[in-house]
Amino acid sequence: MDPEILKSSFAVVERRAEFAVKYFYAHLFRHHPELRELFPTDFPEDMERQRDRLFAALTFVMDRLEDPELPDYLRDLGRDHRKYLAQPDHYAAVGSSLIAAFAAVAGSAWSGETEKAWSEAYGAIANIMLQGAWEAQHHGEPGWWDAEVVARTRHGDDLVVLTLRPRQRLTYSAGQYVSVSTPHLPGIWRPYSLANAPRPDRTVDLHVSRVEGGVLSTALVRQTRVGDVLRLGAPGGGLTLRTPADRPLTLIAAGTGWAPVKALLEQLEPAHEARLFLVARDIAYLYDQPSVDRLRARLPRLTVTHITPAPGRPKAQATERLLTALGNRAGWTRHDVYLAGPPDLVEEVADTLPSLGTPEGRLFHDLLPPTGGNRPLGAAEWLLDRPRPSWHNPTGRTPGA
Ligand SMILES: Cc1cc2nc3c(=O)[nH]c(=O)nc-3n(C[C@H](O)[C@H](O)[C@H](O)COP(=O)(O)OP(=O)(O)OC[C@H]3O[C@@H](n4cnc5c(N)ncnc54)[C@H](O)[C@@H]3O)c2cc1C
Incomplete structure (x- = not known):
């Protein structure tokens, strides 16, 4: 894999991203109409958003080509893609269309060398994803988990805690997330954190906050009822507990x-x-105070600081207040830090903590998936594809070919 060639050619394609994305989907559906049904066609709005995500997803991988956590992320992604019934052939079809789109958009900036670099990169990426999928299958894991809603607690108009009972055993570590889909919106998946450590009765909680104009969060908060069956993808994410018992931690x-x-x-x-x-x-x-109180009672060495904006002030003030509160605390060189929340806050806090003394490698948060205009990664993850020899066949490049 040659990161320099990939990055420089991607920079050219990125300038005409909109055209590249249209070309990609036109090429894909023309050559593989059978893949059309795997995308959420009943929800054209989401399909539009997915187009944005294509480049967000690509940028995400481009930025992390040398990140040691990327292979784990890709393995999880491949495992998770089993929920789309993604087959090796599908991966190859998407990759073929992606390369065709890039070649068309880059024009004279595209060469045999560039094509080879992209083919190799996607070969490597797709192989890791397929390995993740294969390992999951080998361990008898289902492609997705059907999970019945057994309890539902509304907190105000815009937040709901759903308790689900997966029908098959869902093995995960505390701190991980799953992608979720509801029968009200087939084909639309978004990640939500599992809000409890594994329980003897195997139920899991989701805390869903409704986003204004949000497709899935609105359905989960407003339409989901006890007895509904949601679909969960494979658990993933690296925000898991790794701190030894003698080291303090900040969450x-x-x-x-x-x-x-x-x-x-x-x-x-x-x-x-x-x-x-x-x-x-x-x-x-601050919707879950009873749980905070229970945890405080069980963990006598836990201190809790609540942070909200002053009454009537914008929510951004909470971030300012948080940074001030963190700056007023000592002991950062001793603490492991676990961080979760909206991407902009996570980024800001993660940038600040090293200056307070948090040692390198002691700050844990999830790799933030690409958002495409603040939107999370969707099925455009398809682009992480496996190359096939026909990528080098120029006649396969144009939608009309
Ligand atoms: C690893 C991970 C874990 C997550 N865990 C949770 C969780 O436990 N609980 C939870 O409620 N959400 C969680 N999310 C966010 C969740 O995945 C969805 O992004 C969110 O519910 C919005 O989806 P939607 O379909 O309603 O919005 P979309 O239809 O995708 O977006 C609609 C509009 O809302 C904007 N938007 C999308 N997401 C957000 C956001 N988070 N904040 C503000 N604006 C947004 C978009 O830019 C768009 O304009 C998590 C995200 C990630 C990446």
């Missing part, structure tokens, strides 16, 4: 970032020293 949770942090706290030994910063856009969004 910072903003909004529904509380969900994975709560799961981590449930897994903590009672003697562990920990401090929690719980951030909300206003007091009404």
Whole structure:
């Protein structure tokens, strides 16, 4: 894999991203009409968003070509793609169309050398994803989990806690997330954190906050009822507990970032020293105080700091207040830090912590998936494809060919 060639050619394609994305889908559906049904055609709005995500997803991988966490992320992604019934042939079809789109858009900037570099890169990426899928299949894991809603608690108009009972065993670690789909919106998946450490009765909680104009969060908050069956993808994510018992830890949770942090706290030994910063856009969004109280009772060395904006002030003030509160605390060189919340807050706090003394490698948060205009990764993950020899066949490049 040659990162320099990939990055420079991607920079050329990126300038005409909109055309490249249209070309990609036109090429894909023309050559493989059978793939059309795997995309959410009943929801053209989501299909539009998916187009944005294509380049967000590509940029995400381009930025992390040398990140040691990328292979784990890709393995999880491949495992998760089993929910789309993604087959090796599908991967290859998408990759073929992607290369065709890039070649068409880059024009004279595209060469045999560039094509080879992209083919090799996607070969490597797709192989890791397929390996993740194969390992999951080999262990008898289902492609997805059907999970019945057994309890539902609304907190105000825009937040719901759903308790689900998966029909097959769902093995995961505290702090991980799953992608979720509802029968009300088939084909639309979004990630949500599992808000509890594994329980003996195997139920899991999701904390869903409704996003204005959000497709899935609105359906989950407003339409989901006890007895509904949701679909869950494979658990993933690296925000899992890895701190030895003799090292203190700081957990910072903003909004529904509380969900994975709560799961981590449930897994903590009672003697562990920990401090929690719980951030909300206003007091009404500090929705789970009974759980905080229960955890405090179980963890005598846990301190809790609530952070909200001053009454009437914008929610951004919560971030300012959080950064001030963090700056007023000592001991950062000793602490491991776990961080979950909206991507902009996570980025800002992650940028600040090293200057407070957090040692390198001691700050844990999920690799933030590409958002495409603040939107999470969707089925455009398809682009992480496996090359096939026909990529080098120029007649396969144009939609009309
Ligand atoms: C690893 C991970 C874990 C997550 N865990 C949770 C969780 O536990 N609980 C939870 O409620 N959400 C969680 N999310 C966010 C969730 O996946 C969805 O992005 C969110 O529910 C919006 O989806 P939607 O379909 O309603 O919005 P979309 O239809 O995708 O987007 C509609 C509009 O809302 C904007 N938008 C999308 N997401 C957000 C956002 N988070 N904040 C503000 N604006 C947004 C978009 O830019 C767009 O304009 C998590 C995300 C990730 C990446």
